[in-house]
């Protein structure tokens with residue numbers, strides 16, 4: 001991809017220099033209600049002793065809350081004197097989606113994590129993507145983008161990395177996974193140059209990347225928020241940011257590393273109806289095992305259809321709402337990485 005100029009969006013604070021500052025990235029939005037208005041995307045920068053820079057994001061999807069809460073908490077609680085290097089923290093990256101508890105932007109319908117590399121002259125979501133890719137990621141050594149399952153899915157608490165062709169980069173990614181310490185992690189194929197996620201953006205800029213999928217159903221739980229807090233502390237300790245009392249060992253699980261590859265890893269609805277799960281999160285399933293029955297209560301004379309898993313593995317992700325439409329994802333599994 002050709003190099004692009006930095007975004008010209010106004011950032012209210014300097015991202016350079018020591019100390020702790022907060023403000024907004026201003027994405028102009030001229031609407032009926034606010035002719036000269038802007039969308040305020042919050043950013044907090046904390047700089048301590050010389051060291052690496054890590055970018056921490058959440059609210060990329062606005063209905064995934066563990067990262068939003070844990071990052072806001074971290075931003076409030078950290079003293080620059082306790083930090084080595086710099087943290088750039090953006091807890092509600094797709095701010096319009098986050099304040100409305102939506103996966104996608106209520107302004108332009110944009111799914112931020114399908115909008116990279118973005119467009120400086122595009123809609124609000126595309127401008128946020130462009131700003132992150134051209135103004136924020138180049139400043140950092142590592143990116144941590146925190147997701148959960150959102151309103152429609154629920155995950156076994158997991159971290160996400162890519163299987164980089166660069167073996168050293170892949171090993172460093174696995175070490176970040178171990179430091180975060182979720183019960184599971186899954187490995188995606190290396191993103192290609194046109195990948196439209198934040199993982200793809202990190203890849204284009206040659207940066208380390210770790211993502212999370214920490215729960216879901218549009219809710220928080222005590223355990224998933226604990227995993228977010230402790231996992232972050234473990235990750236930041238591993239990356240060399242904490243040397244004193246802020247140090248942590250991560251969320252404490254011996255992480256099971258899984259592959260997530262082609263369409264055979266997923267179970268999709270091929271008709272409309274109400275799905276009855278025949279497996280649960282964390283189950284070990286085998287190829288051909290029934291995954292769900294699809295009932296059609298509005299046509300009580302229709303026999304329910306049975307959907308099956310195509311592969312053997314562990315159930316990593318399950319759909320939350322029972323009502324389904326053709327094309328909805330009901331489950332995906334992961335398979336143990338073969339060393």
Ligand SMILES: [Zn+2]
Pocket residue numbers: 060061064113147148149150
């Ligand atoms: Zn997400």
